[in-house]
Amino acid sequence: MFVSDCLSVNENGHLTISGCDTVDLAQQYGTALYVMSEDKIRDTCRRYKSSFDQHYAGNGAPIYASKAFSCKEICRIVTSEGLELEVVSGGELYTALAAGVDPKIIHFQGNNKSLEEIAYAIDSGVGDIVVDNFSELRRIEALSAQKGVTTKISMRIKPGIDAHTHQFIRTGQIDSKFGFALETGEAFEAVKEAVAAEHVELTGLHCHIGSQIFDISPFVLAAEVMLGFYNKIYVELGKKLTHLNLGGGFGIKYKNADASVPYENYMSRVSGAVHAACEKYGLQIPKIYIEPGRSIVGEAGITLYTVGDIKEIPSVRNYVAVDGGMYENPRYALYQSDYTCLVANRAAEPRKYRATIAGKCCESGDLIQEGVKIQKPEIGDILAVLSTGAYNYSMASNYNRNPRPACVMVSGGTSRVIIKGETYADLIRNDL
Ligand code: LLP
Numbered sequence: 001m002f003v004s005d006c007l008s009v010n011e012n013g014h015l016t017i018s019g020c021d022t023v024d025l026a027q028q029y030g031t032a033l034y035v036m037s038e039d040k041i042r043d044t045c046r047r048y049k050s051s052f053d054q055h056y057a058g059n060g061a062p063i064y065a066s067k068a069f070s071c072k073e074i075c076r077i078v079t080s081e082g083l084e085l086e087v088v089s090g091g092e093l094y095t096a097l098a099a100g101v102d103p104k105i106i107h108f109q110g111n112n113k114s115l116e117e118i119a120y121a122i123d124s125g126v127g128d129i130v131v132d133n134f135s136e137l138r139r140i141e142a143l144s145a146q147k148g149v150t151t152k153i154s155m156r157i158k159p160g161i162d163a164h165t166h167q168f169i170r171t172g173q174i175d176s177k178f179g180f181a182l183e184t185g186e187a188f189e190a191v192k193e194a195v196a197a198e199h200v201e202l203t204g205l206h207c208h209i210g211s212q213i214f215d216i217s218p219f220v221l222a223a224e225v226m227l228g229f230y231n232k233i234y235v236e237l238g239k240k241l242t243h244l245n246l247g248g249g250f251g252i253k254y255k256n257a258d259a260s261v262p263y264e265n266y267m268s269r270v271s272g273a274v275h276a277a278c279e280k281y282g283l284q285i286p287k288i289y290i291e292p293g294r295s296i297v298g299e300a301g302i303t304l305y306t307v308g309d310i311k312e313i314p315s316v317r318n319y320v321a322v323d324g325g326m327y328e329n330p331r332y333a334l335y336q337s338d339y340t341c342l343v344a345n346r347a348a349e350p351r352k353y354r355a356t357i358a359g360k361c362c363e364s365g366d367l368i369q370e371g372v373k374i375q376k377p378e379i380g381d382i383l384a385v386l387s388t389g390a391y392n393y394s395m396a397s398n399y400n401r402n403p404r405p406a407c408v409m410v411s412g413g414t415s416r417v418i419i420k421g422e423t424y425a426d427l428i429r430n431d432l
Pocket of ligand 1: 065068086109208210211212247248249250291292293294295331390391
């Protein structure tokens with residue numbers, strides 16, 4: 001019935017998440033409120049992990065892309081399940097370290113890392129800096145020389161696969177701000193420079209072909225292309241790398257109509273391609289990483305709101321206004337993203353009322369969803385938006401000086417705050 005198996009309806013007709021009544025959660029913690037299911041997150045982590053055991057005999061690991069949702073508790077949860085961690089900024093690195101994550105399992109990404117961020121990563125003993133471009137490579141080399149250390153790096157490669165439209169096409173030259181292009185020879189030049197450099201140690205390759213992808217074929221193709229390059233480095237430069245990171249991007253369910261691919265299918269098809277390519281080239285299978293963000297936390301999260309106003313404009317539309325908006329979920333305003341919405345305290349009733357869910361920000365585009373069918377709401381009802389666990393809190397802002405909502409983690413019928421809601425005082429903390 002629902003997009004996620006952590007959701008259900010109880011005897012009161014209320015939406016539940018991991019055994020917690022969402023109406024009670026709204027009452028206890030207030031709205032707007034992010035709610036995340038720890039059970040669902042851990043279950044997903046375990047599915048990924050056991051696929052690695054099955055397909056790569058444990059020689060590899062999922063890396064959680066923390067940009068999807070970064071806070072100390074999520075870092076603790078995913079790493080306790082054996083995942084490694086990807087960060088893309090000094091802030092995400094700081095969060096991970098503050099959570100007690102072992103720096104050796106941190107992979108530092110980003111297309112324009114500042115000198116300060118690079119120094120911070122080196123000083124913290126981060127296990128892998130994923131280099132994006134030549135200037136960065138030279139900055140890391142110079143800084144490492146200055147500090148008298150050897151820094152482990154890998155390289156972000158554009159494999160020439162465009163998967164953004166659910167179809168893949170090979171492109172002569174990819175128009176992307178990320179990484180080194182394979183087709184132009186740029187990637188090979190970068191590898192040569194890295195291999196020759198004295199203070200960096202090139203250990204692996206990385207690619208990421210896009211996000212919210214349902215088709216497995218582009219991932220298979222990416223694995224084949226990347227292993228071809230991995231082999232070329234060995235054959236032509238005699239350099240044996242140790243790992244290959246095939247990125248994230250696995251699609252999740254926002255609507256029931258989304259046909260999400262089970263990770264197990266992805267893992268078995270891609271590992272088939274990895275094994276076949278290694279056999280073809282006579283290569284020892286490298287340590288394989290994948291880097292999912294959305295699929296670890298997306299379906300585990302919901303957002304709860306209180307309906308503050310209902311504006312029915314005859315022959316036009318019905319606006320249902322909630323106490324949140326684009327400041328805490330900018331994804332509809334940015335990407336016209338789909339979401340499933342429902343009235344949490346009437347979850348057992350049929351969804352027959354067509355509504356546009358509006359936020360409280362001062363602009364017309366501040367909508368959470370347009371023209372969705374929900375239960376007929378009344379002012380004071382609790383509205384739930386599903387699959388908000390990824391790229392909602394992490395993309396939130398203080399637009400209109402709205403404080404960011406709290407985030408509550410639920411598990412087996414219990415709940416706890418993992419991120420406090422901001423206060424008005426927080427909003428002026430840095431004002432002078
Ligand atoms: N690795 C790299 C290098 C990435 O750039 C990304 C996502 C991931 C891993 C994780 O991808 P995932 O498994 O979450 O799809 N704000 C957008 C999504 C941007 C994704 C950026 N990179 C949204 O709200 O849909």
